[in-house]
Amino acid sequence: MDNKEPKKLLYIAYGSNINLWQMALRCPHSKPLDPAMLKGWELEFRGVANIVPNKDSEVPILLWELDPRDIPRLDHYEGFPNSYYKENVEFELNGEKCVGMAYLMTKDTRQINPPSSYYMQTIWEGYLENGMDTSYLLEAQSRALDVSSQREIESRQDMYELEEQFDEDDDPDMEDDIQMSFGI
Numbered sequence: 001m002d003n004k005e006p007k008k009l010l011y012i013a014y015g016s017n018i019n020l021w022q023m024a025l026r027c028p029h030s031k032p033l034d035p036a037m038l039k040g041w042e043l044e045f046r047g048v049a050n051i052v053p054n055k056d057s058e059v060p061i062l063l064w065e066l067d068p069r070d071i072p073r074l075d076h077y078e079g080f081p082n083s084y085y086k087e088n089v090e091f092e093l094n095g096e097k098c099v100g101m102a103y104l105m106t107k108d109t110r111q112i113n114p115p116s117s118y119y120m121q122t123i124w125e126g127y128l129e130n131g132m133d134t135s136y137l138l139e140a141q142s143r144a145l146d147v148s149s150q151r152e153i154e155s156r157q158d159m160y161e162l163e164e165q166f167d168e169d170d171d172p173d174m175e176d177d178i179q180m181s182f183g184i
Helices: 020-026 068-078 117-127 135-169 174-181
Strands: 010-015 031-045 049-066 083-092 094-107
Touching: 010 068, 020 068, 031 083, 031 117, 031 135, 049 068, 049 094, 049 117, 049 135, 117 135
Parallel strands: 010 094
Antiparallel strands: 010 049, 031 049, 083 094
């Protein structure tokens, strides 16, 4: 009889899964390791957190030793494989090359949007309890707010242009034409 323990997986968390309480409920057999910086990636919000390659950036992460028994529940939470897919990501930790699994958002699943206040608070708590630099989180939120605001401005400009187009099409003699055609 083989009593070998199942092989643990190194998991890279960057969003709500850095929140220790939330992960304790979701992945009770897994354990947090250490926070680290993932170079060459950037945090972004598409309503929920995602990381994207950016050679000039870095993002705080929390490494987990993920127990295989917890993977199905985590997959379900992450919407795998429809919302997120799994990617093995190389990074350096204490001068050593490592590989960890990260959930990355599927292409064009959602557009850039700020997170809900509840979701942001969950991540914020994770950053604080793990001693992570919150400036990265605030910067990502700010970029999402900027993109969302710009989209709103452009949408309103399009509406105003349509209104102006309809106003220009108004024919002052149209009422007379309608009355004449109906013999009024």
